[in-house]
Every structure is written in structure tokens, then in C-alpha cells.
Amino acid sequence: MNTPGQTATGPGLYIHVPVCASQCAYCAFFSMAPARELVAAWLAGIRRDLSELPDGFAPATxxxxxxxxxxLEEEELARLFELLAGHVELGGAGEWSCEVNPGSLTSAKAELLRAAGVNRLSIGAQSFHPDTLRLLGRGHHADDTRASVELARQAGFRHIALDLIYGVPGVTAAMFAADLEAALALEPEHISCYCLEIEPGTPFSRRAAAGELAIDEAEQRRQFELSRRVLTAAGLGHYEISNFTLPGRECRHNGLYWSGGEYLGIGPAAHSHWRGKRWGHTEELPEWSRAFEETLEPAAKARETLVMGLRRIAGWNRREFRAATGFEINDLRGPEIARLAADGLLVETQESLRLADDALFISDTVFAELV
Ligand code: SF4
Structure with a gap:
């Protein structure tokens, strides 16, 4: 299990499934309606990507x-698992996550996922309030989330993560507190709370441009602090800016992203970081290709790893950072770190570096000084 502040053990495998029943109003991820011919073409592309993985590729996550x-339909999921089993050594995958949208999980799918080896479900609850779900353009109701958790437990899942969104225009702190309580009532092992951002090209960005909705940053900060108070009081440790967990249930796959670990991504829009190179696929169906490929300059890569690792509440252990990157933290951004520490935004010790509590909500501002 990944220990915050340390380097996660990889590699990881990410598989992008580019279909959604409908488009949420705030979402900029690449997805299309799940037409069967499109899914068949996607599976053919997944097969091609899998055949290009390194021989004997054995992901840890x-x-x-x-x-x-x-x-995806059951037979499409089954085909995906068949392809994976045929190309990837899955025996060492200690954590295998799958995202779930409430309303789209059936007991047959839950059992299929479990039988294939998936052992962690990440369920996109987002809110339990009907008005908030409607505003977000979510195609589900709060009871669908409760039903998905129930189905997952019945299928034997012992690691359930729930996602919530806070800082939605018109949603008060009291409403978000009710969302937190509703999520806790389902006894998940892990909760993620994501701050709403208005992404370009989304229905929300068009509504914001038309003056129909606006982000209230002070309210977002109140709700972020509320999530910290409520979830930690309930026994979920705050281990990354957006993530809370029961002891030992941190997401190991995301731990790779936060610690500069290696991972390979397959499918459209998927990204990879492998052997000093990074590349990403185009957002295209039925065919996709490499949108970019770059060889990372070691110091720039180390600065990026520094920033990603500071997303973890424990930050970086200096020794682990040196082992992961070959650099001393202060050789990369010494003067900037000293200034940010003097301003109360970073906490420096001889052993570690982390964001100060007051800097967690404004982490992007701090990170801009360190990359
Ligand atoms: S938020 Fe999730 S379900 Fe909604 S459109 Fe984006 S990827 Fe699909």
C-alpha cells in the first residue's frame, strides 16, 4: 500500500472507456454516446494498444x-476483460479500480467486474440533492447511488470510493454538509471531494459566459474546509487535496500520478509516462493516435514530480524525493521554497516538505511558483 509522502510502486495501467449515456454540464472529458458499432471499434483499438504494450507487462495497479x-454492455465488458487477460499479466495487480456511474451498474455487471478481478469501485455520486444533480446534468438520482453501493457490496466489493462535487453555484454549505452526511451514511472506504471548475467548451462555460452562473470562491473554500472537518471527524484521513480514506485504503493508482511513477494508458485520450517519456492519445473515435510524445528533461520532470507529490497532505519525504528523481528538493527551487515557507504556504523540515493547511485550497497558486 502506498504510504503518503513516499513513492508509489508501479507500474500502472489505465484504460479509457470513452462512452457516457449523456454529457454532464460541467464535464470536459472525452466521451461519446455508447453506440454499439462505436464500442466495437473502440475494443478493436484497445486490442491494438494492448498488443503494443511491453512484453510481459505486469501492472501493480x-x-x-x-x-x-x-x-458498456455486459458482453462488451466481458470482451474487454478477455482482451486484458490475453495481453497483460494481471496476477500482480493488487488494486484494480473501475469507475461507475450510478444507474448504470446492474448486479450482473457488478458480478462480472468482481469475477474479472476488479476490487475497487469508484462511484460518481457527485451530490445527493436532486436540484444539484439536475443542475450538473447528471443522469441519475441519489437513490441510484445508494442502489449502486448496495449492488457493489452484494457482489463482494470491499473497497468503495464515492466522488462528490463541491462549490456548485447555488449550493450552500448546509446543502453540501447534507451531501457529506449522505455519502458517509453509505460507509464508503474512500471519498473524493472535487471543487467545481468551469471548463472551456462545456455547457457550464457557455452559461457562465451568458452570466447565468458564477463560481463563488469564498463559498468553495468554506465547503472545502467543511469537507475536511466532517470527513476527518468521521475517521477518513485527508491524504490528498481532494481525497479522504479509511486507513490503508488510499488509491494506489493515483498514488503513481502523485509520485512520478510509471504508467501506460490505452484508449483514446489516455496518457502514459514510461521510461522517461510521456505521450498522450488523440481524443478520437473509432481510431486514435499519438497526439504528442516528449522526452522529459530531468530537472523539469523532477519539478513536476515535486508539485504532484505536494498534492499529498504529507507532501514529500526528502529522501524519497531524491530516490524518485535524483534531485534534492531545494536544489530545484530553493529560493522559491524559502519565500513560500516564509509566507506560511509551505512547511519545511529537515526531513520533509508539505503544503501548509492554509495553502491546500490555493495549491495551484503555490504550484505555479514551483514548476
Ligand atoms: S462527468 Fe463522468 S459521466 Fe458525466 S460526462 Fe463526464 S465522464 Fe461522463
Whole structure:
């Protein structure tokens, strides 16, 4: 299990499932309606990507994300697992996550996922309030989330993560507190709370441009602090800016992203970081290709790893950072770190570096000084 502040053990495998039953109003992820011919073409592309993986590729973590993996039909999911088993050594995958949209999980799909080896479900609850779900353009109701958790437990899942969104225009702190309580009532092992951002090209960005909705940053900060108070009081440790967990249930796959670990991504829009190179696929169906490929300059890569690792509440252990990157933290950004520490935004000790509590909500501002 990944220990915050340390380097996660990889590699990871990410599989992008580019279909969603409908487009949420705030979402900029690449996805399309799950037409069967399109899914068949996607599976053919997945087969091609899998055949290009290194021989004997044996991921320590697998993450099926999207999109909505559970929008696939049972036979499509079964075909995906058949392809994976045929190309990847899955025996060492201690954590295998799959994203789930409430309303799209059936008991047959839950059992299929479990039988294939998936052992962690990440369920996109987002809110339990009907008005908030409607505003977000979510195609589900709060009871669908409760039903998905129930189905997952019945299928034997012992690691359930729930996602919530805070800082939605018109949603008060009291309403978000009710969302937190509703999520806790389902006794998940892990909760993620994501701050709403208005992404370009989304229905929300058009509504914002038309003056129909606006982000209230002070309210967002109140709700972020509320999530910290409520979830930690309930026994979920705050281990990354957006993530809370029961002891030992941190997401190991995301731990790779936060610690500069290696991972390979397959499917459209998927990204990879492998052997000093990084590349990403185009957002295209039925065919996709490499949108970019770059060889990382070591110091720039180390600065990026520094920033990603500071997303973890424990930050970086200096020794682990040196082992992961070959650099001393202060050789990369010494003067900037000293200034940010003097301003109370970073906490420096001889052993570690982390964001100060007051800097967690404004982490992007701090990170801009360090990359
Ligand atoms: S279900 Fe998820 S990936 Fe699909 S549109 Fe909604 S937020 Fe985006």
C-alpha cells in the first residue's frame, strides 16, 4: 500500500472507456454516446494498444476510467476483460479500480467486474440533492447511488470510493454538509471531494459566459474546509487535496500520478509516462493516435514530480524525493521554497516538505511558483 509522502510502486495501467449515456454540464472529458458499432471499434483499438504494450507487462495497479465504463454492455465488458487477460499479466495487480456511474451498474455487471478481478469501485455520486444533480446534468438520482453501493457490496466489493462535487453555484454549505452526511451514511472506504471548475467548451462555460452562473470562491473554500472537518471527524484521513480514506485504503493508482511513477494508458485520450517519456492519445473515435510524445528533461520532470507529490497532505519525504528523481528538493527551487515557507504556504523540515493547511485550497497558486 502506498504510504503518503513516499513513492508509489508501479507500474500502472489505465484504460479509457470513452462512452457516457449523456454529457454532464460541467464535464470536459472525452466521451461519446455508447453506440454499439462505436464500442466495437473502440475494443478493436484497445486490442491494438494492448498488443503494443511491453512484453510481459505486469501492472501493480489497473484503473478503468472514462467516460462511464459501466455504460458498456455486459458482453462488451466481458470482451474487454478477455482482451486484458490475453495481453497483460494481471496476477500482480493488487488494486484494480473501475469507475461507475450510478444507474448504470446492474448486479450482473457488478458480478462480472468482481469475477474479472476488479476490487475497487469508484462511484460518481457527485451530490445527493436532486436540484444539484439536475443542475450538473447528471443522469441519475441519489437513490441510484445508494442502489449502486448496495449492488457493489452484494457482489463482494470491499473497497468503495464515492466522488462528490463541491462549490456548485447555488449550493450552500448546509446543502453540501447534507451531501457529506449522505455519502458517509453509505460507509464508503474512500471519498473524493472535487471543487467545481468551469471548463472551456462545456455547457457550464457557455452559461457562465451568458452570466447565468458564477463560481463563488469564498463559498468553495468554506465547503472545502467543511469537507475536511466532517470527513476527518468521521475517521477518513485527508491524504490528498481532494481525497479522504479509511486507513490503508488510499488509491494506489493515483498514488503513481502523485509520485512520478510509471504508467501506460490505452484508449483514446489516455496518457502514459514510461521510461522517461510521456505521450498522450488523440481524443478520437473509432481510431486514435499519438497526439504528442516528449522526452522529459530531468530537472523539469523532477519539478513536476515535486508539485504532484505536494498534492499529498504529507507532501514529500526528502529522501524519497531524491530516490524518485535524483534531485534534492531545494536544489530545484530553493529560493522559491524559502519565500513560500516564509509566507506560511509551505512547511519545511529537515526531513520533509508539505503544503501548509492554509495553502491546500490555493495549491495551484503555490504550484505555479514551483514548476
Ligand atoms: S459521466 Fe463522468 S465522464 Fe461522463 S460526462 Fe458525466 S462527468 Fe463526464
Amino acid at each position: 489497473v484503473y478503468i476510467g472514462g467516460g462511464t465504463p459501466t455504460a
